[in-house]
Amino acid sequence: MILTIFSGLYELIAGANPAVPEYDEEVYQTVGQITLIVVSAVVLIFYLCLGRWKPIFHKLGHWIFTLILIMCASFAIAFMTAKDKIGDIDSYMYRFCLMNAVFAAIVFIILSIVVKPMSVFSKRTPF
Numbered sequence: 717m718i719l720t721i722f723s724g725l726y727e728l729i730a731g732a733n734p735a736v737p738e739y740d741e742e743v744y745q746t747v748g749q750i751t752l753i754v755v756s757a758v759v760l761i762f763y764l765c766l767g768r769w770k771p772i773f774h775k776l777g778h779w780i781f782t783l784i785l786i787m788c789a790s791f792a793i794a795f796m797t798a799k800d801k802i803g804d805i806d807s808y809m810y811r812f813c814l815m816n817a818v819f820a821a822i823v824f825i826i827l828s829i830v831v832k833p834m835s836v837f838s839k840r841t842p843f
Contacts, residue, residue, distance in 0.1 A: 722748030730815040733808045742801045743812075747794045751820050754793065758786055759827040767835030774838040783824055790820035 722744045733739050762782055766773040794816035798809050825842075832838060 725819070726812065726815065729819065730808070730812045733812075736802055736808070738801055739798070739808075739812070743798050746801075747797050747816055748819075750793050750797070751790050751816060752823065754789060755786055755820050755823045756827060758782065759824060759831050763828070763831045763835040763838050767832075767838030767841075769837075771837040774835075774841050776842055779828070779838075779842040783821060786820050786824050787817040791817040 723740050725748070726744045727740075762773075762779070791813045794813040795809065798812060799805060802809065828842060832841065835841075
């Protein structure tokens with residue numbers, strides 16, 4: 717069930733790649749699951765660890781920096797996984813990696829809205 721969700725999501729966003737079926741069989745689900753785990757871990761660290769520790773990591777700039785860091789990490793995760801499974805670098809791989817970064821940013825924003833009320837000092841970050 718989850719495997720088809722990631723395949724459908726990535727094909728909807730980045731378009732299908734019928735020339736390389738390994739994306740659908742191996743890459744989409746691996747990248748999607750790793751991305752969700754990494755984004756969830758960063759949100760929990762930002763709001764529940766740092767957001768309860770001291771009021772030093774609670775500004776909008778910190779949140780934007782974390783968002784950019786998540787997007788770069790998600791791009792790298794997708795690129796390394798796709799290159800490892802596929803081998804050849806093509807334009808679709810870059811489009812897929814960029815769309816994974818956008819997907820990670822959207823998930824980060826949604827999880828931030830859900831988790832931020834549990835924080836002490838970051839309750840109003842980002843909004």
